[in-house]
Amino acid sequence: MKKGAIFGLITGASLALVLACGGGESTTTTSSPTQVPTKAAETSSAASTTASSSGAADITIEMQDLPGYAYLPADIEMNAGETYNIRLVGSAEFHTWSVADANGDWIANISINPNAEQTVSFTAPAAGTYEIICLPHQATGMVGTLTVN
Ligand SMILES: [Cu+2]
Structure with missing residues (x-):
């Protein structure tokens, strides 16, 4: 029931x-x-x-081949903790955009294939000065500086 x-x-x-x-x-x-x-x-x-x-935080870096291997621009500035869209524009040769911290560990290690272009998201590390190097062309002067404020 x-x-x-x-x-x-x-x-x-x-x-x-x-x-x-x-x-x-x-x-x-x-x-x-x-x-x-x-x-x-x-x-x-x-x-x-x-x-x-x-899109205000975008940074464009172009790769330059011989006669003077270089990043254009080589030196860039960022604010700690801020995230940037970095547009890496390739040239005829292979390059990398590699940034190491004080211990030698990579913060960024990006390959830029010949004539390719890519945009990567990169969050700026703690304030300080970091060296940017192109692995194949470091010896020929393809280096730069990342200054984080
Ligand atoms: Cu290079």
């Missing part, structure tokens, strides 16, 4: 839910078509403003 009473309650409750959902849906459908396009236009204009301001 008790089990039957509980089952009856559940069945009644789910019926009420189905009826409530059906009623709610039909009401929403009739009123929404005129409001949706206006809201979508407002959202997209706000999103484009955010995207243009977030």
Whole structure:
């Protein structure tokens, strides 16, 4: 007898839910078509403003081959803890953009293939001065300095 009473309650409750959902849906459908396009236009204009301001921290470094192996620019500055998008533009030869910490461990060690271009996300380490080297061309002067403030 008790089990039957509980089952009856559940069945009644789910019926009420189905009826409530059906009623709610039909009401929403009739009123929404005129409001949706206006809201979508407002959202997209706000999103484009955010995207243009977030690209402010970009740094572009170009690789230079003979007669003078070099990074253009060789010396860059960053703020500690800030994340930068570094665009590395390759030349005819293979290069690396390698940055070591005081212990000689790589903070960054990025390969730049011939005539390839890539953008890497790099978070500046603690304040200090770091040496940037190109592994194949370090001996011929392809070095730079990362100054973190
Ligand atoms: Cu190089």
